[in-house]
Amino acid sequence: MTSLRKRVLSGMQPSGLLHLGNYLGALENWKQLQAEYECYFFVADWHALSTNYADTSRIREFVRELLIDWLAAGIDPNRSTVFIQSRIPEHAILHLLFSMMIPISWLERNPTYKEKQEEIKGKDLSTYGFLGYPVLQAADILLYKPDYVPVGKDQLPHLELTREVARRFNDLYKQPVFPEPKEHLTKFPKVLGTDGRKMSKSYGNTINLSDSEPVVRQKLKTMVTDPARVKRMDPGNPDICPVFDFHKIFSTLPVIEQINRECRTAEIGCIDCKKLVADRVVEKLAPIWDARTKLLKNPGHLDEVVEEGSRKARAVAKATLHDVTEAMKI
Ligand code: SF4
DSSP: OOOSSOEEEEEEOOSSOOBHHHIIIIIHHHHHHHHHSEEEEEEOHHHHHHHHTTOOTTHHHHHHHHHHHHHHHTOOTTTEEEEEGGGOTHHHHHHHHHHTTSOHHHHHTOHHHHHHHHHSTTSOOOSHHHHTHHHHHHHHHHTTOOSEEEEOGGGHHHHHHHHHHHHHHHHHHTSOOOOOOEEEEOOOOOOBOTTSSBOOGGGTOOOBTTSOHHHHHHHHHTOOOOTTOOSTTSOOOGGGOHHHHHHHHHSOHHHHHHHHHHHHTTOSOHHHHHHHHHHHHHHHHHHHHHHHHHHHHOHHHHHHHHHHHHHHHHHHHHHHHHHHHHHHTO
């Protein structure tokens, strides 16, 4: 039976443990989307190889942890299709077929190609797979013919490339096989890490969904603050303090206003201020921790979810690939 709901597709790479930034930036949005759309969420494990091909030792663990975090955070497999990219060989086949028709210049002009090559140190990214990852991304998306893809503004050029791939295919083979997916623009809140830089696995400054309560409290306790506030009686400036950014995300308006006032007059100290925000973060994470514990006790459930999700996804992917090979007459 064809669903009447519009379809959304999104994925994440299993390149480490999920942190608060991922939760607030993507998962909270996914949770809302599944109420309105027919959602397909996939673990992009082949994508992770585009930068982590040399060390795959923890990839299975990361795939599993990612799935546990998704379900614990509220992704509902009864409403959304949850699957793993590498279980669906059609992704690789469509990638191969697209790679025959995509000009290299399209990939070289991709703004993140050069940026990432410079940003990620210590890895040789002058590979065929890294240059071609937008082609794999286009295959990942177009296989499911989604109406929308949730993206932040910075990812719009990637989605445009996917649309160009769709147009090129349809033009070449004179068949409207691929509808062009639209963007579902997502506003990502600015989540800083414990060192005041952007929260990121590569900086080692994350608060992970799988961290225990004592770990979360300890990380927040040692979080950097306004560097000019050395002594308790020194007035602070919340505008340049990463702890205050956390308050803006997690605390109520009266508390935010209180901190904004009392920090500047040194009425509140950083230890108390951090304790207030730690209580809110713990409150937010507690239901996720409970759900994680239940999932970890029942590993068979996760296997069933992936099995069923991958079966459903594969049926869609197979049908699309059939349209593709018919259009190409191969
Ligand atoms: S009181 Fe709070 S907002 Fe002010 S500097 Fe300390 S931690 Fe930052």
